[in-house]
Amino acid sequence: MNKTCRIVNLQEEYSQLYQEHRSMIEDGAPEKMNALRAKAFETFIEKGIPSNKVEAYKYTNLQPYFKGTLDIAFSKEAALNGSSDKFHCSVPELDTHNVFLINGWFAHLEDAHQLPEGVVVGSIREKALEHPEVFEKYYGQNLGDDNDAMAAMNTAFAQDGAFVYVPKGVVVNKPIQLVNIMTGENDRLVFQRNLIVVEDNAQLKVMLCDHTISPQKFVINNLTEVFANENSVFDVYNIQNQHNLTTQVSGMYVHQKKYSNILTNNLTLHSGVTRNNIRVTMDDENCESHVYGLYLSDKNQHVDNYSFIDHAKPHCQSFELFKGVMDDSASAAFTGRVLVRPDAQQTNAYQSNNNLLLTQNAKINSKPQLEIYADDVKCSHGATVGQLDDDAMFYLKARGINENEGRILLMFAFAYEVIEKIRVEPLKENIRSLVEKRFRGEFDKCDSCVVCGHQGASVSCL
Amino acid sequence: MLVIKDLHAKIDDKEILRGINLEIKPGEVHAIMGPNGSGKSTLSSVLAGNEKFEVNEGSVSFNGKDLLDLAPEDRAREGLFLSFQYPVEIPGVSMVNFMRTAVNEHRKYREEEPYSASEFLKLMREKKKLVEIDSNLTNRSVNEGFSGGEKKKNEIFQMAMLEPKLAILDETDSGLDIDALRVVANGVNKLKSPERSTIVITHYQRLLDHIVPDYVHVLYKGRIVKSAGKELALELEEKGYDWIKKEFED
Numbered sequence: 244m245n246k247t248c249r250i251v252n253l254q255e256e257y258s259q260l261y262q263e264h265r266s267m268i269e270d271g272a273p274e275k276m277n278a279l280r281a282k283a284f285e286t287f288i289e290k291g292i293p294s295n296k297v298e299a300y301k302y303t304n305l306q307p308y309f310k311g312t313l314d315i316a317f318s319k320e321a322a323l324n325g326s327s328d329k330f331h332c333s334v335p336e337l338d339t340h341n342v343f344l345i346n347g348w349f350a351h352l353e354d355a356h357q358l359p360e361g362v363v364v365g366s367i368r369e370k371a372l373e374h375p376e377v378f379e380k381y382y383g384q385n386l387g388d389d390n391d392a393m394a395a396m397n398t399a400f401a402q403d404g405a406f407v408y409v410p411k412g413v414v415v416n417k418p419i420q421l422v423n424i425m426t427g428e429n430d431r432l433v434f435q436r437n438l439i440v441v442e443d444n445a446q447l448k449v450m451l452c453d454h455t456i457s458p459q460k461f462v463i464n465n466l467t468e469v470f471a472n473e474n475s476v477f478d479v480y481n482i483q484n485q486h487n488l489t490t491q492v493s494g495m496y497v498h499q500k501k502y503s504n505i506l507t508n509n510l511t512l513h514s515g516v517t518r519n520n521i522r523v524t525m526d527d528e529n530c531e532s533h534v535y536g537l538y539l540s541d542k543n544q545h546v547d548n549y550s551f552i553d554h555a556k557p558h559c560q561s562f563e564l565f566k567g568v569m570d571d572s573a574s575a576a577f578t579g580r581v582l583v584r585p586d587a588q589q590t591n592a593y594q595s596n597n598n599l600l601l602t603q604n605a606k607i608n609s610k611p612q613l614e615i616y617a618d619d620v621k622c623s624h625g626a627t628v629g630q631l632d633d634d635a636m637f638y639l640k641a642r643g644i645n646e647n648e649g650r651i652l653l654m655f656a657f658a659y660e661v662i663e664k665i666r667v668e669p670l671k672e673n674i675r676s677l678v679e680k681r682f683r684g685e686f687d688k689c690d691s692c693v694v695c696g697h698q699g700a701s702v703s704c705l
Numbered sequence: 706m707l708v709i710k711d712l713h714a715k716i717d718d719k720e721i722l723r724g725i726n727l728e729i730k731p732g733e734v735h736a737i738m739g740p741n742g743s744g745k746s747t748l749s750s751v752l753a754g755n756e757k758f759e760v761n762e763g764s765v766s767f768n769g770k771d772l773l774d775l776a777p778e779d780r781a782r783e784g785l786f787l788s789f790q791y792p793v794e795i796p797g798v799s800m801v802n803f804m805r806t807a808v809n810e811h812r813k814y815r816e817e818e819p820y821s822a823s824e825f826l827k828l829m830r831e832k833k834k835l836v837e838i839d840s841n842l843t844n845r846s847v848n849e850g851f852s853g854g855e856k857k858k859n860e861i862f863q864m865a866m867l868e869p870k871l872a873i874l875d876e877t878d879s880g881l882d883i884d885a886l887r888v889v890a891n892g893v894n895k896l897k898s899p900e901r902s903t904i905v906i907t908h909y910q911r912l913l914d915h916i917v918p919d920y921v922h923v924l925y926k927g928r929i930v931k932s933a934g935k936e937l938a939l940e941l942e943e944k945g946y947d948w949i950k951k952e953f954e955d
């Protein structure tokens with residue numbers, strides 16, 4: 244059922260919500276999922292929805308966004324709420340295995356038979372029952388010791404999401420696209436919990452695509468745990484494309500074993516308030532991680548990327564690059580926490596955050612946070628804030644290109660570096676044209692899914 | 706084609722152009738010479754529409770239009786081209802994208818259909834051959850990591866693509882080896898026609914051996930202090946500027 248909840252005081256109502264609906268929350272969920280709830284709930288209630296008094300959330304006070312009269316689905320029927328569970332992908336050049344979720348709940352997998360042998364894709368609550376050994380080994384094991392309140396909230400409340408398992412040595416050539424569609428007649432709070440396990444020598448690319456197709460206010464708390472085992476290769480592209488009334492807290496927790504190579508890329512093309520928590524734990528030697536992000540915001544949009552690279556073991560390399568373009572009164576924040584533990588000799592960690600502010604009112608707070616406890620390491624970080632280059636602009640004009648076209652070329656040139664890091668060729672092409680459209684102001688986030696072209700309900704753009 | 710009358714321009718309250726008068730007719734080649742800091746690049750920038758400089762007096766008409774009234778991009782579309790003394794590097798903007806945008810903006814201005822991708826690439830191939838520019842350069846970002854000579858060749862390539870009515874070459878020859886100099890000169894000469902005019906800003910006679918000027922002007926302290934035929938360039942090469950400075954101070 245859909246429960247409508249009026250949240251005024253946060254903890255008070257969230258506590259009540261959890262306690263009153265506990266049996267529904269637990270109903271049909273895997274044992275391990277339920278086993279972790281109580282402790283997570285305690286952590287969440289103790290810490291609460293973070294305000295900007297919490298150091299890690301200094302630039303994003305989430306409290307106001309988690310208030311209001313919100314619908315919450317405690318069952319699949321309620322989440323789907325009559326929506327068709329059949330969606331269609333109409334962009335042929337983007338050949339993906341498509342998984343559709345509605346309001347955080349698994350709805351439909353297209354062409355399941357085309358998946359390579361042994362690969363499991365489906366609803367986390369269902370697949371956990373079919374593969375208890377995998378689920379119990381990994382679920383909830385990579386949230387780190389920072390006890391993030393939003394991660395705890397997700398663990399306490401989430402009931403469904405996607406499960407992806409790639410067995411040893413299997414290379415999944417086509418990316419798996421997890422499309423989460425937010426819809427409903429009322430404002431809504433959505434939880435989603437994904438678990439992705441890539442076994443030794445396996446390879447997987449995942450696209451997360453969240454979008455809103457009705458004009459209501461959506462508050463999303465999603466969390467994806469990834470385990471990239473020995474010598475695996477894993478990519479995740481989180482394409483964030485929601486209307487301005489959306490608040491999204493998106494957790495990406497990646498755990499790496501020896502010789503694994505991972506890439507995360509948060510492409511925040513359009514959204515109301517976005518907070519990305521990206522945590523990469525390099526828990527073995529010779530891991531390589533690439534952590535990227537591109538945020539394009541205007542009006543009053545706000546994007547906060549909080550990354551935490553944990554170099555726990557020697558001989559690992561991390562490469563971080565976040566770039567943002569802020570227009571109007573948009574604001575953004577970046578925190579790049581890098582922890583090099585005493586053990587982690589011969590660490591290479593590179594970080595940069597570059598920002599382009601198009602107006603006087605646009606704002607960025609950029610904060611590197613290096614904690615280095617080993618002595619034989621190479622770490623570098625750099626943050627820049629700039630405006631469009633006048634000389635470059637004049638050069639373009641002198642060739643007959645007007646101010647507007649010139650701006651688009653230069654903004655695109657700025658964003659380009661992050662787009663080039665995409666390791667899925669057709670997606671790269673797709674993102675290139677979306678980013679260009681975004682800069683041209685032709686980007687219609689209401690009408691269709693940025694990636695699959697799915698048509699949404701006709702709603703006014705917010 | 707171009708009529709400059711009593712042009713004054715300043716930056717930060719410092720007057721740099723102090724009353725320039727110059728008239729250029731279709732088909733003519735004018736050389737502007739003069740010591741460093743005399744205002745040659747400022748004149749080019751002001752003509753191209755760089756807003757860093759403020760024009761505080763004078764007028765410029767270009768094919769009957771008030772040039773100073775036009776936005777920089779419209780001056781370009783009207784057929785004015787500046788080959789920059791210091792071309793700007795623009796990482797992330799590909800040469801192809803840059804030139805396609807520029808060419809199609811020009812076409813739009815003339816109410817012509819934009820070129821299709823294949824038409825555009827064909828044009829690009831032709832012009833690349835004309836100016837002997839390396840294919841690799843046009844596959845890169847605009848001027849990024851180009852050598853000095855490559856940047857100058859790239860300016861000439863852009864000129865060939867845009868086919869301006871008036872080209873201003875601001876020290877396009879500086880720092881070029883003989884080979885690159887020949888390429889630049891050929892590029893200019895191949896575009897020469899009775900309708901097209903050129904202003905060559907240079908310190909050296911050697912470019913003027915290839916691009917033969919009808920008139921040579923000396924710019925000094927923001928004014929044209931001497932104008933004559935092509936023989937003036939030879940004289941300057943031989944004697945330097947001191948005699949002109951002296952003449953001017955007197």
Ligand SMILES: Nc1ncnc2c1ncn2[C@@H]1O[C@H](COP(=O)(O)OP(=O)(O)O)[C@@H](O)[C@H]1O
Nearest residue numbers: 716717721740741742743744745746747748757
């Ligand atoms: N951006 C600028 N800011 C301040 N002064 C400038 C600027 N550009 C040029 N000038 C000054 O204007 C004068 C003329 O410069 P310029 O036009 O570059 O000379 P030329 O090209 O003949 O060597 C010089 O004194 C120079 O210092």
Ligand SMILES: [Mg+2]
Nearest residue numbers: 745746790876
């Ligand atoms: Mg100069």
